[in-house]
Amino acid sequence: MGLLGRLRDMLRQLVGREDEPALSIDDPTLVVVVEAFDIVEADSAALARSPRWRPDELAVLRHHVRIPADQVERARELLTPDGWVLVEGDISHISRVQKLDALHCSQERSRMASLAQRLGGEALGWDALQPAR
Template identity: 85%
Template sequence: MSLLGRLRDVLRRFLGREEEPSLAVDDPDLVVVVEAFDIAEADSAALARSPRWRSDDLAVLRHHVRIPADQVERARELLTPDGWVLVAGDISHISRVQKLDALHCAQERSRMASLAQRLGGEALGWDALQKPGEPAR
């Protein structure tokens, strides 16, 4: 372990902070807790209407896009440095683990729409997945 890693561990123990549980975009236990496919609906409204979304827990933000097959590798090159995972298909999924809030959902929705348009595709919407648990409300 590097010196920086050891220092980080010491600080976490000193401050009493636990590591956040890891989550993977392909975790089979994940369930959809929010869906946002209506472009007229604000991301904040989509999150607010979901009783299953837990704002304090990590989630997988998954965008649904159509990208021409000849542009998939270019999309992957643009997305991978920021931690996005692209699974190509008729409708491709672009996913990343993160904490969700309305601002970041809106920013990422805009980013995916821009990316899809530049590559000759279309952004369809997004959903969020979390491990099953007690509703936040």
């Protein structure tokens, strides 16, 4: 196993417990549990106001961005090594499975805003999905 594979395994262990069932970004049971589309609201506040979010469970963090069509492949090249999946559309979605906390949500929001801006687009916000309970 190469260095990248070992790093991904380490990240999986840090992000999720081994006894947790795997979660997929296309799991049909996923429902939105947190939304953060107001740029002036802190990510910690968005998480705190959501009674449906379960902080001890994995979630799909999904960023909503507008990226020019001619920059979508470049965005994929930049995002894929870190486990992000980009689904293209009028509003594209960039998603990955992870544990959610305010620090990581804030870091990733900033990263997506920077990426979108560099590629001539804009970041609109994010939401998080977890299996319905």
